[in-house]
Amino acid sequence: MPRNVNDLRAEIGRTLWTQVFDRLRGTIVSEPRPGSWLDIPGGYGDPVPVKPRVGQGIFRTVVADVYGRQCAVTREKAFPALEAAHIRPFKEEPRHYVRNGLLLRSDIHKLFDAGYVTVTPDYQFE
Numbered sequence: 001m002p003r004n005v006n007d008l009r010a011e012i013g014r015t016l017w018t019q020v021f022d023r024l025r026g027t028i029v030s031e032p033r034p035g036s037w038l039d040i041p042g043g044y045g046d047p048v049p050v051k052p053r054v055g056q057g058i059f060r061t062v063v064a065d066v067y068g069r070q071c072a073v074t075r076e077k078a079f080p081a082l083e084a085a086h087i088r089p090f091k092e093e094p095r096h097y098v099r100n101g102l103l104l105r106s107d108i109h110k111l112f113d114a115g116y117v118t119v120t121p122d123y124q125f126e
Contacts, residue, residue: 059096060084067103073125076105083109087119 063084070077085102086093093100102119104112111117118126 053090055096056084059098059101062098063101063103066098066101070103071105071108072102073108074105081105085109085112 060083064079064082069079069082071082076082082103083106085104086096087100087102102112108117112119120126
């Protein structure tokens with residue numbers, strides 16, 4: 001079984017849990033020395049099955065063309081930084097309608113999907 005930082009049976013999991021718990025109790029008076037950060041174990045977790053969204057690439061291309069290949073909010077034109085966002089979540093409307101698309105810079109897309117920013121019914125970005 002691969003080591004996982006989320007597994008409290010593994011040493012790294014127990015160590016992280018103890019550090020978090022100590023901080024919550026207010027018992028940490030100093031941070032560990034930077035040298036101790038050099039030995040953080042890494043690796044890979046278990047494989048996760050993913051359902052690919054068929055048509056996502058075409059959706060991005062068409063939405064990019066509609067928005068003149070620039071972010072709808074910032075007007076950023078660096079195409080590798082731009083992503084096609086679904087206004088209504090894809091899981092609610094599992095089709096790639098261009099009218100349901102926004103071309104956003106990747107960081108704004110993440111904020112949009114997480115609910116930190118939105119577009120109002122009168123097309124204002126908040």
